[in-house]
Ligand SMILES: NC(=O)c1ccc[n+]([C@@H]2O[C@H](COP(=O)([O-])OP(=O)(O)OC[C@H]3O[C@@H](n4cnc5c(N)ncnc54)[C@H](O)[C@@H]3O)[C@@H](O)[C@H]2O)c1
């Protein structure tokens with residue numbers, strides 16, 4: 377690791393994502409201090425993390441070189457922010473997705489840490505220039521956006537504030553790489569970052585195809601899971617087109633450029649995702665997977681089990 381040095385990482389907010397980040401940091405042998413504003417919440421997060429580490433060990437998916445016991449020794453919980461931040465070189469914020477909350481958390485955090493400490497946010501869709509607007513020294517601020525669950529899905533989008541210096545972006549990239557995550561750099565901030573922009577493009581066109589009566593809900597999901605998704609688990613759209621013509625990307629463009637443009641220009645407007653359309657799509661998906669807790673959580677467990685297998689295979 378070049379720019380960032382130290383062995384303590386503070387996790388602020390001990391919900392779903394805070395706990396997952398803690399597990400990733402522990403796997404790298406870092407000391408992790410976890411804090412939550414709800415008294416007792418961070419302590420119960422330790423119980424949950426301990427349970428989950430034992431589960432991943434059982435599934436032979438434990439990350440890092442340390443045993444579960446050795447990892448748990450590195451973990452502490454705090455109800456006092458200043459104690460939670462003491463000695464840390466890197467702060468990963470994981471509080472509610474609410475601009476006001478994040479702004480005030482970072483302002484408070486800054487008051488407790490030195491100039492060189494990196495302030496990193498887990499936000500899914502708030503912009504760095506908004507989140508960090510109340511921080512004085514913004515050159516050490518960055519968004520590290522994980523994908524749920526980060527223990528198996530390794531992508532982390534690194535999004536700089538306009539004032540973020542290269543050392544912080546590079547250092548965070550090196551830290552994430554050392555931890556076994558798969559970091560990507562955005563060169564500048566943009567609404568939705570990269571992952572959600574691509575994801576929303578897919579959701580929008582799938583939605584339009586269903587509401588225009590072209591295809592069923594079940595079948596559009598199969599287009600992804602049995603079609604595009606098969607290769608997207610290991611190559612992206614650019615490599616896909618590079619490999620899909622005998623002489624590579626330029627050849628692909630010669631053959632398919634006009635077709636792509638024709639199809640793309642026939643796409644409809646942004647859907648409302650509400651009203652009768654939403655009702656009918658909801659009815660169709662609930663016919664396949666009823667939206668009661670039993671069915672949803674069974675299906676989520678099935679998904680996470682397969683994700684774990686896929687993560688194993690990719691390793
Ligand atoms: N859940 C996901 O799939 C996902 C994926 C990527 C990123 N994220 C982002 O991660 C962040 C956390 O999401 P989550 O799903 O873990 O939420 P969550 O509701 O499970 O957890 C939030 C935790 O933050 C605590 N908290 C709230 N205000 C606080 C404060 N001022 N100081 C300290 N702690 C505070 C809460 O008590 C709670 O324990 C959000 O910004 C979210 O957008 C979530």
Ligand SMILES: *[C@@H]1O[C@H](CO)[C@@H](O)[C@H](O)[C@H]1NC(C)=O
Nearest residue numbers: 454455456457458459460462
């Ligand atoms: C938190 O800990 C610091 C340092 O140990 C102490 O000065 C402060 O009073 C504590 N804050 C609260 C709210 O207990």
